[in-house]
Amino acid sequence: MKHDRILLAHGSGGLMSQRLIDEIFKKAFNNDIMxxxxDGAILDLPAGKLAMSTDSFVITPLFFPGGDIGKLSICGTVNDLLACGAQPLYLSTAFIIEEGLPISDLRSIVASMAETARQVGVKLVTGDTKVVEKGSADGVFINTTGIGIIPAGIDYLPQRINSGDKVIVTGNIGDHGLAILAQREGLSFSTPVLSDCAPLYQLKDMIDKYQDAIRCMRDPTRGGLATVLNEIAVQAGVGIRVKEADIPVSVAVQGACDMLGMDPLYMANEGKMVIFVAAEAAEDFLNDLHKMSQTENAALIGRVSPEPAGMVLVETELGAERILGVLEGEHIPRIC
Structure with a gap:
């Protein structure tokens, strides 16, 4: 590259656009399909139902402890596909780049995307790049769309949740939200907090093993654990009861939230999954999660009940019950 920053000419569609694509994107993402x-990718798909998910990433800052916008863009879409019970196969990506973005930052972001995709075993097969005037995009915005295949017999819908099913979360909650807040506001803690940003590809083995004993999965990103539980309670028409003492929260996150007057139950996560599992399979399921590096801190946090339908109740450490409501307003903006 002859320039060290993105220019409007990089979005012109001419020679500079082609150089940007060849020297940054194609070099990092190249594969037989790309x-x-x-103008588009031609894909061979195995038998099964097709799952498709799309997401846009506008996080600030672009780089944070534990990840960056590139890694986040892959993890977010891959985890959405896994929540559907799908094997992620292919991704497309689109970049809206602000004039003046350092080329070195773009290289780092693209390299992070490529490495995360390789970890998961997905291919980035097509994409798009646009450049906008300085002040229009806060560095770079990224969209990713993913395609995966759902095996026969897998149908992870909230309507499959039954009274008595168990609620499991795959690890400590709130790490991502606090890491972003600390980086953005210049906060420091005695124990540094890293984002949990990760692609949960190890869950594919759990899907293969437990199949329909898994009722439903959802990743608790914006709005956190509390919001996802409320969404599922309404969609499934059931009540959900969780125990506050059983919800895994690191000492660092809990201490920081107490100091800042925030609730970790509403903090964003980017490497966790909430899983509803048939009661008879829950113990074995949890034990298997503990054997995997991505989910070694998984915990059984509650159960499904017929009443109160559409509501989530949390049992406090004092033994009282309170309603766990939906997040109102923006807890932390621009979190993903």
């Missing part, structure tokens, strides 16, 4: 450089 190589022809057609």
């Amino acid at each position: 190589e022809p450089m057609l």
Whole structure:
């Protein structure tokens, strides 16, 4: 590259656009499907139902402890596909880049995306790049769309949740939200907090093993654990009861939230999954999660009940029950 920053000419569609694509994106993402450089990707898909998910990432700052916007963009879409019970296969990506973004930052973001995709075993097969005037995009915005295949017999819908099913979360909650807040506001803690940003590809083995004993999965990103539980309670028409003492929260996150007057139950996560599991399979399921590096802190936090339908109740450490409501307003803006 002859320039060290993005220029409007990089979005012109001419020679500078082609150099940007060849030297940044194609070099990092190249594979047999992308190589022809057609207007779209031509894909071979195995038998099964197709799952498709799309997400846009506008996080600030672009780089944070534990990740960056590139890693986040892959993790977010891959985890959405896994929540559907799908094996992620292919991703597309689109960049809206602000004039003046350092080329070195773009290289780092793209390299992070490529490495995360390789970890998961997905291919980035097509994409798009646009450049906008300085002040229009806060560095870079990224959209990713993913395609995966759902095996026969897998149908993870809230309507499959039954009274008595158990609620499991795959690890400590609130790490991502606090890491972003600390980086953005220049806060420091005696124990540094890293984002949990990660692609949960190890869950594919759990899907293969437990199949329909898994009722439903959802990743608790914006709005956190509390918001996801409320969404599922309404969609499934059931009550959900959780125990506050059983919800895994690191000492650092809990201490920081207490100091700042925030609730970790509403903090964003980018490497966790909430899983509803048939009661008879829950103990074995949890034990298997503990054997995997991505989910070694998984915990059984509650159960499903027929009443109160559409509501989430949390049992406090004092033994009282309170309603766990939906997040109102923006807890922390621009979190993903």
